[in-house]
Amino acid sequence: MGGCEIQEDFSYQPSGVDGKLGVSAWEYVQRNDSLSILREAITYAGLQDLYSGTDARTFVMPNNRALRTYLRENAYAGVQDVPLPILRNLLRYHVVNARVIFTDPDLMPANRPIAYPTANGQVMYLSHTSTFIGLINEGTSVQWQITTSNLEPTNGVIHVVNAVVYYAVPTGDTNAPNPDLVQDTIYPIADAFVNGGFESDLNFGSNPLLRVKHITGSGDYDRKAFLMFNLDDFSKDGVVTDMKLQLAVSFTHAKGVPLDLYETPSTTWTEAGLKFSNAVFPQGSPLARIITSKVSTFNFDITDYYKARNAAGRVSFMLEGAAGADETNDIASKEHPTLNPPMLIATLASGLSNLEIVTQNDITVSSGGVFVFSEELLKIDGAAASDIIYTIEQVPQSGWLIRGASTLRAGARFTQADIDLNNLLFIHDGEQAGTDRLVLSARDRAGALLEDIQINIYAQ
Secondary structure (H helix, E strand, O other): OHHHOOOOOOOOEOOOOOOEOOOOHHHHHHHOHHHHHHHHHHHHHOOHHHHHOOOOEEEEEEOHHHHHHHHHHOOOOOHHHOOHHHHHHHHHHOEEOOOOOOOOHHHOOOOOOEEEEEOOOOEEEEEEOOOOOEEEOOOOOOOEEEEEEEEEOOOEEEEEEOOOOOOOOOOOOOOOOOOOOEEEEEOOOEEEEEEOHHHOOOOOOOOOEEEEEOOOOOOOOOEEEEEEEEHHHOOOOOEEEEEEEEEEEEEEOOOOOEEEEEEOOOOOOOOOOOOOOOOOOOOOOOOEEEEOOOOOEEEEEOHHHHHHOOOOOEEEEEEEEOOOOOOOEEEEOOOOOOOOOOEEEEEEEOOOOOOEEEEEOOEEEOOOOEEEOOOOOEEEEOOOHHHOEEEEEEOOOOEEEEEOOEEEOOOOEEEHHHHHOOOEEEEEOOOOOOEEEEEEEEEOOOOOEEEEEEEEEEEO
């Protein structure tokens, strides 16, 4: 076993003379310190039998470096913080239901990826370079290089990787431009920020910045920004398919915390008269949210808000930072000398196209199990698959929608091509019985819209 020690760096390491281990894959995991987190994950998920069974499989094993990165990027403190159904699905994707060794003549020539079924119901593409370095999912959205390959336990083959891998076939950008679409942009008729504490009676309407900072408690630097637009200023004809508020960023701490956009109940304030002491603050929930990061613009998607309005006219917004985050966000006002002013940007289409639901079925999944989306579940015609864009209006309460390594939430988007190419999964939480549902809307890039697409979910 000493000749098969696994490294944790990013350089390729051959497996040895013949790579034969004389033990099962599970025994091998148990004996290697560099796979200790994987060992913990397999044990917590109760999948020891998958790794110790007699069927010949290919085990793609993320080492400690890989799993530490996965836990950190998904804000899990440890393996036992990962929901069990998600963890089991992750591990099952890393087990291929076939014996794949890169010296196999069937894998010749180099860079010829072959799709193999995995234990979670998706596929994994395996191939190798001309120097026999193994590749995972070559030719898809993301590919990975195997660091230690062709280890041969008694029940198959082991390949070790420095990353948690997943399946994601390129399907096109849901925000890609379309020549049939036009944009219409309007600018604020007033903008200003207000400051609490000793400056609560001061006006900052002429300041080139809109300053936002939600401090711990209340005090002298509790800042909120206000913007007013007149929606009647939009002049172009068409069906609004997207609406966003775009703000040029002068400075941000980029702490990765929420920055919320609210509608305020008053549109009578003036830029020269607004103060903290007389501002009318919003009630209720934010209408849009972003997570701050080091970017040049903040973009708030307010499409649903705009479509739900019964009238145009004036609208007033307020920006507020995360409570207690003490994060400064300085945004260009319409008085800024160099940066773009705040903008409401509408994307419009002709609305003359037509979409039709060809297939719409329900999901039946075992408790704690995984369902892979396909066109047999849901298919819409009327445009190219990559141009049919779904928006999640209501997420299931009994599990998670997963694309790649990401959990999709309300407001997230995917395409018909994602469905056709099995990029989407529903993972049941193994706890909530009964009927659940997923609610979607769909549109194409020319403005056609289908709403209230409901898919029932039955857990057995």
